[in-house]
Amino acid sequence: MSASSVSNLPSYLNPHDPGPWAIYLQQVDRVAPYLGSLAPLVGILKRPKRILVVDVPIRLDDGSMAHFEGYRVQHSLARGPGKGGVRFHQDVTLSEVMALSAWMSIKSAAVNLPFGGAKGGIRFDPHQYSQAEIERITRRYTSEIHDIIGPHKDIPAPDVNTNAQIMAWMMDTYSMNEGGTNTGVVTGKPVSLGGSLGRIQATGRGVYVIACEAARESGIDIKGARIAIQGFGNVGGTAARLFHDASAHVVAIYDHTGIVHDERGLNIPALLDHAHKTGGVAGAAGTQTLTEHEFWSLPTDILIPAALESQITQNNADLVHTRILVEGANGPTTPEADDIISSKGTVIVPDVVANAGGVTVSYFEWVQDFSSFFWTEQEINHRLEAMMRAAYASMSSVARQHSVSLRTAAFIVACTRILEAHHVRGLYP
Secondary structure (H helix, E strand, C coil), X not given: CCHHHHHCCCCCCCCCCCCHHHHHHHHHHHHHHHCHHHHHHHHHHHCCCEEEEEEEEEECCCCXXXXXXXXXEEEEXXXXXXXXXXXXXXXXXXXXXXXXXXXXXXXXXXXXXXXXXXEEEECCCHHHCCHHHHHHHHHHHHHHCHHHCECCCEEEEECCCCCHHHHHHHHHHHHHHHCCCCHHHCCCCCHHHCCCXXXXXXXXXXXXXXXXXXXXXXXXXXXXXXXXXXXXXXXXXXXXHHHHHCCCEEEEEEECCEEEECCCCCCXXXXXXXXXXXXXCCCCCCCEECCHHHHHHCEEEEEEXXXXXXXXXXXXXXXXXXXXXXXXXXXXXXXXXXXXXXXXXXXXXXXXXXXXXXXXXXHHHHHHHHHCCCCCHHHHHHHHHHHHHHHHHXXXXXXXXXXXXXXXXXXXXXXXXXXXXXXXXXXXX
């Protein structure tokens, strides 16, 4: 980290190990020279607007009491209410949630949505608790953060280990505390509660659309292109199916159970069925098994890390041999790895645009909830694809204008929009 980044670290982070927040600060430092007259305001981007840390006590099924640590961070609200997911994971940290909230600010602005950035999390492993216990954790957490969320304040959504059912519990808890049904407080809800058609597949569909745009710009025909994907959930699985339908060759899939490979292209529909039945890709018929080293070393046209952050680091970046890297996950490539891979001539499409399909359809859901008028899935997919292509075109144009990477270009676009909003609004009081 640079000296300026260290000096901007808040007192509650360890300067010797500041975590993912340090990656975000490095990204902001890289974009600062391109902000022109807005550069003096860059400090606003380096400080979350609001951080709430809460205790989440519940009664377990055996009658004992347990306590969990919960977070909700609102990075920026200058362009609209906060927007960002809630993750349930035993390794969630405040630094991680801070970084994710900031990347949501950048993501919303890069796609030109009227949102700021926020994120939430609870430190626990949901696989170790019953459904009833998870419901109680969800409802207590929602009550604890109630005062700072709402359809005009901050709108949570699903993230790692959370889903439509979690959002339904959050919406119901918030509504009961408010004294009336309020569907707009969260997105990613079940369709029966005002959720949007196409929301579950939205992030993966957006990754596919952006990958196709990057491939077209690089002169790569999607038909017959070699694709490798890390992650096979809503994001990786949806993207894999769309690539398969477009006659691309998805040659490798890496999930939490293992890595499967077929040089001729995996049978994605069969693999999705296998993963649904068994919980992962491991052991799928007609596939070979790869090591992690072999997966990252595969020569591909498009590589998509769609799992967790910091998967590609300076320790394995040298292995990567792909023409285009599309970040389906949030922060899967560290700045050091970014430099190593870019030096090979690989085009890196940053997460803040590549995986923005989810927040884009969350925006559509929010709009539909307010109007109580719902669109068809075909309309939603059409609008999503149009917005994703426009975001890619804007980012690509700025990259050419300044001769910078697509990541820096995305940050230039997003930071400019955020800081312009701050500049016009001014300081109060």
